[in-house]
Amino acid sequence: MILESELYDYRYPVKGCYVWRPYGMKLRRLVESYIRKLLEDSGHGEVLFPVFIPHEFFSKEAEHFRNFENEVFWVTKGLHGEERLILRPTSETAIMPMFRLWIRDHTDLPLKVYQIVSVFRAETKTTHPMIRLREISMFKEAHTAHATRDDAERQVREAVEMYRKFFDYLCIPYLVSMRPDWDKFPGAVYTIAFDTIMPDGKTLQIGTVHYLGENFSRVFDVKFLTQDGKIEYVHTTSYGISERVIATLLAVHGDDRGLCIPPHVAPIQAVIIPIMYKDVKERALQEARKILEDLRQASIRAVVDDREDKTPGWKYYYWELKGVPVRIEIGPRDIEEKKITLVRRDTFEKYEASRDELVDALLYLFSEIEKNLREEAWRFLNSRLKLASRVDEAHKLVEEGNIVEVPWCGKNECGLKIQERANSDVLGTPLDKEISGIVTDLRCPVCGERANTLLRLANRY
Amino acid sequence: MILESELYDYRYPVKGCYVWRPYGMKLRRLVESYIRKLLEDSGHGEVLFPVFIPHEFFSKEAEHFRNFENEVFWVTKGLHGEERLILRPTSETAIMPMFRLWIRDHTDLPLKVYQIVSVFRAETKTTHPMIRLREISMFKEAHTAHATRDDAERQVREAVEMYRKFFDYLCIPYLVSMRPDWDKFPGAVYTIAFDTIMPDGKTLQIGTVHYLGENFSRVFDVKFLTQDGKIEYVHTTSYGISERVIATLLAVHGDDRGLCIPPHVAPIQAVIIPIMYKDVKERALQEARKILEDLRQASIRAVVDDREDKTPGWKYYYWELKGVPVRIEIGPRDIEEKKITLVRRDTFEKYEASRDELVDALLYLFSEIEKNLREEAWRFLNSRLKLASRVDEAHKLVEEGNIVEVPWCGKNECGLKIQERANSDVLGTPLDKEISGIVTDLRCPVCGERANTLLRLANRY
Numbered sequence: 001m002i003l004e005s006e007l008y009d010y011r012y013p014v015k016g017c018y019v020w021r022p023y024g025m026k027l028r029r030l031v032e033s034y035i036r037k038l039l040e041d042s043g044h045g046e047v048l049f050p051v052f053i054p055h056e057f058f059s060k061e062a063e064h065f066r067n068f069e070n071e072v073f074w075v076t077k078g079l080h081g082e083e084r085l086i087l088r089p090t091s092e093t094a095i096m097p098m099f100r101l102w103i104r105d106h107t108d109l110p111l112k113v114y115q116i117v118s119v120f121r122a123e124t125k126t127t128h129p130m131i132r133l134r135e136i137s138m139f140k141e142a143h144t145a146h147a148t149r150d151d152a153e154r155q156v157r158e159a160v161e162m163y164r165k166f167f168d169y170l171c172i173p174y175l176v177s178m179r180p181d182w183d184k185f186p187g188a189v190y191t192i193a194f195d196t197i198m199p200d201g202k203t204l205q206i207g208t209v210h211y212l213g214e215n216f217s218r219v220f221d222v223k224f225l226t227q228d229g230k231i232e233y234v235h236t237t238s239y240g241i242s243e244r245v246i247a248t249l250l251a252v253h254g255d256d257r258g259l260c261i262p263p264h265v266a267p268i269q270a271v272i273i274p275i276m277y278k279d280v281k282e283r284a285l286q287e288a289r290k291i292l293e294d295l296r297q298a299s300i301r302a303v304v305d306d307r308e309d310k311t312p313g314w315k316y317y318y319w320e321l322k323g324v325p326v327r328i329e330i331g332p333r334d335i336e337e338k339k340i341t342l343v344r345r346d347t348f349e350k351y352e353a354s355r356d357e358l359v360d361a362l363l364y365l366f367s368e369i370e371k372n373l374r375e376e377a378w379r380f381l382n383s384r385l386k387l388a389s390r391v392d393e394a395h396k397l398v399e400e401g402n403i404v405e406v407p408w409c410g411k412n413e414c415g416l417k418i419q420e421r422a423n424s425d426v427l428g429t430p431l432d433k434e435i436s437g438i439v440t441d442l443r444c445p446v447c448g449e450r451a452n453t454l455l456r457l458a459n460r461y
Numbered sequence: 462m463i464l465e466s467e468l469y470d471y472r473y474p475v476k477g478c479y480v481w482r483p484y485g486m487k488l489r490r491l492v493e494s495y496i497r498k499l500l501e502d503s504g505h506g507e508v509l510f511p512v513f514i515p516h517e518f519f520s521k522e523a524e525h526f527r528n529f530e531n532e533v534f535w536v537t538k539g540l541h542g543e544e545r546l547i548l549r550p551t552s553e554t555a556i557m558p559m560f561r562l563w564i565r566d567h568t569d570l571p572l573k574v575y576q577i578v579s580v581f582r583a584e585t586k587t588t589h590p591m592i593r594l595r596e597i598s599m600f601k602e603a604h605t606a607h608a609t610r611d612d613a614e615r616q617v618r619e620a621v622e623m624y625r626k627f628f629d630y631l632c633i634p635y636l637v638s639m640r641p642d643w644d645k646f647p648g649a650v651y652t653i654a655f656d657t658i659m660p661d662g663k664t665l666q667i668g669t670v671h672y673l674g675e676n677f678s679r680v681f682d683v684k685f686l687t688q689d690g691k692i693e694y695v696h697t698t699s700y701g702i703s704e705r706v707i708a709t710l711l712a713v714h715g716d717d718r719g720l721c722i723p724p725h726v727a728p729i730q731a732v733i734i735p736i737m738y739k740d741v742k743e744r745a746l747q748e749a750r751k752i753l754e755d756l757r758q759a760s761i762r763a764v765v766d767d768r769e770d771k772t773p774g775w776k777y778y779y780w781e782l783k784g785v786p787v788r789i790e791i792g793p794r795d796i797e798e799k800k801i802t803l804v805r806r807d808t809f810e811k812y813e814a815s816r817d818e819l820v821d822a823l824l825y826l827f828s829e830i831e832k833n834l835r836e837e838a839w840r841f842l843n844s845r846l847k848l849a850s851r852v853d854e855a856h857k858l859v860e861e862g863n864i865v866e867v868p869w870c871g872k873n874e875c876g877l878k879i880q881e882r883a884n885s886d887v888l889g890t891p892l893d894k895e896i897s898g899i900v901t902d903l904r905c906p907v908c909g910e911r912a913n914t915l916l917r918l919a920n921r922y
Contacts, residue, residue, distance in 0.1 A: 019510055019511070025508060047486060049480055098473065101472055113483070
């Protein structure tokens with residue numbers, strides 16, 4: 001579908017590397033511009049760091065290095081063997097040496113930067129378009145430094161709120177979980193993750209927020225002068241999202257007829273199709289162009305499909321495949337009666353609007369479509385979120401395409417056993433709901449002790 | 462200066478790789494958005510291709526490969542030695558295999574795409590911030606395919622006109638030259654280049670446009686069905702610019718006090734400095750914020766500097782260093798008299814405007830500043846463009862920081878000898894002026910035959 005809609009091409013001759021086509025790039029740019037706005041409005045400055053990281057820096061934080069070591073690409077030639085460089089899999093170790101130069105005293109903090117770049121992972125698993133890549137080409141990574149743990153953790157909460165807004169804007173449903181200790185970001189104190197569910201019932205990690213504590217500032221020696229003249233290490237955070245949000249957007253809202261793109265980020269929000277019967281052709285075309293002008297004035301992204309060698313029916317299918325949220329049909333009667341026929345992509349419902357109120361009618365439909373897409377997607381996610389008190393039951397539910405919450409005492413050893421016995425992946429513990437009421441009287445299925453939280457299990461991409 | 466203005470940082474610990482800071486990124490984004498507009502308006506679609514190119518594809522076009530072979534980075538690890546990949550130094554060989562899939566018949570042509578990406582060159586020469594890089598991080602490359610040579614050459618002319626507009630917009634002066642055969646892009650039929658002159662008299666290549674003929678389409682087998690049912694190879698072109706335009710912008714317009722950024726692309730177009738004497742402080746601040754609001758309404762990028770621990774004088778220098786085109790001062794008398802004091806960054810001239818006409822006055826000043834910067838820069842370039850009929854004279858003039866035009870018969874062997882004897886670099890033959898009138902009666906200094914063109918010599922970066 002992404003190939004047919006000319007959005008993306010997965011036939012590029014390198015494993016895990018794909019090509020974005022113009023329609024896809026327009027969608028990307030619209031998605032990027034919203035996350036950019038959220039970041040800029042909350043005081044993040046855009047930066048651009050080099051792709052190359054010296055091995056010497058990359059290996060400084062031991063846990064970080066150990067975890068990434070086997071999945072980094074090395075650049076070896078043209079360098080006379082003097083330097084050993086890697087292609088960034090993430091930029092903490094590129095950014096810290098510069099933070100060290102930029103941060104001197106407390107007035108330089110907090111320091112909040114972000115970049116949208118390519119990062120590289122030498123995936124050995126099966127690669128998958130937009131989801132498991134060797135070149136992640138839309139990696140939005142933010143990096144911040146703070147004077148205190150409190151301020152850094154406040155930043156973590158700010159980032160979580162920002163990502164909520166972002167996914168809400170894209171009509172993508174999500175769970176927010178604290179990843180368990182054994183699955184946090186290498187080098188992090190803790191990791192909070194956003195997961196969504198795909199139509200096949202597998203979950204996809206679509207955003208992560210890490211509190212890094214002093215783990216990176218100590219090894220990179222990033223210190224500052226406090227207000228009372230002491231020298232202390234900064235506390236850092238990092239958080240990222242990637243083109244997986246676009247994969248999600250397309251997979252979650254699409255149907256048998258093709259894509260269905262939420263109006264906020266649709267490259268084309270409305271397509272105008274004049275019904276060009278012989279004797280009314282000129283009038284229909286004229287009217288279509290007038291409407292196009294009106295829509296552009298109102299900052300609505302629209303096009304006219306005036307191709308003469310295609311039938312209206314062919315055009316309907318064509319634009320449905322591309323996921324254009326609203327189709328505007330202009331027939332002879334519509335012109336006569338100063339009316340307009342509007343068709344929603346999500347429900348295929350038809351509406352009539354008077355010509356004068358077209359813009360308002362469209363804006364109303366856009367918000368209705370978004371509401372519907374968001375609700376439908378959340379309904380699906382919620383219908384797949386189950387509670388199981390026994391591990392075998394959890395295993396069965398995960399196999400059936402559910403996300404399953406199992407009572408958990410909170411000890412790593414029990415958590416690992418739950419994960420192993422359920423033979424599934426783990427998302428962590430819920431941060432998006434009150435747990436205490438749910439776990440009363442529930443017991444950890446491994447040790448039998450009173451549960452104090454839930455462990456989310458799923459089949460992850 | 463670029464370090465002090467917090468635009469760019471050259472202290473990143475990898476040779477030829479640098480860091481863009483938020484102020485620099487804002488400038489970049491503004492520069493990019495104009496070239497993007499020019500490209501989109503002329504029918505180019507944005508794409509994004511992978512960084513990795515398989516060696517097998519990269520080496521298909523023999524001349525292209527031979528020339529880049531020694532300056533490409535190889536990616537060797539994490540790939541189990543199955544594939545041999547290079548980091549793109551330019552994307553012709555990544556794009557052609559996809560053009561092959563996308564182009565079927567004449568209705569698919571012309572096909573015009575562009576991307577703004579990082580490209581990599583394992584430079585062995587001394588690297589230089591924004592100018593000679595190992596990671597060129599703002600490479601705008603366009604690639605087009607056409608049914609006929611005529612249409613491809615029309616595209617070459619369109620690209621040249623687009624680049625003229627682009628450099629004019631940035632107030633950057635340029636020469637347009639046909640590069641000689643021995644210095645064209647590897648794999649091109651011919652290369653047209655834009656060069657500018659830096660304050661030290663050395664020239665910098667800031668844009669190139671290549672007609673590639675069928676050189677790439679033949680080796681990548683990119684064919685199409687013509688209207689009369691024949692199968693033919695497409696004709697391709699490519700053209701590129703990089704962050705060198707920003708280096709030029711800063712170097713050409715800057716002075717002893719710092720940067721001077723043309724208003725079109727200045728991240729901050731006006732800085733408002735309230736003079737905060739004790740008793741009028743509140744009023745001055747209030748007025749400053751009102752003005753800020755008015756300017757934002759008018760889409761003018763402005764900030765208020767209301768820091769209390771800095772003197773007005775300190776602030777003047779600070780914003781001059783950053784190259785903000787206009788400074789707005791608000792003193793007690795200004796408020797009293799409903800006036801405003803404006804100071805130009807380029808000439809330091811002071812103006813008074815009535816408060817009501819502030820926006821108009823600013824917009825007028827912006828266009829005056831741009832006119833002045835453009836004229837000054839062109840004046841400098843023109844003052845350094847010399848004609849010499851003898852090679853020793855040409856050599857001397859080049860050494861003194863000039864671009865020198867020498868009569869030339871047009872034969873490669875003579876051109877190479879001129880270049881060698883003048884011990885200088887060559888830019889090619891002028892495409893931006895009528896030559897016939899100039900070369901009448903002039904003779905090639907090597908063979909003594911009648912000259913039919915001029916060969917431009919310079920000291921190139």
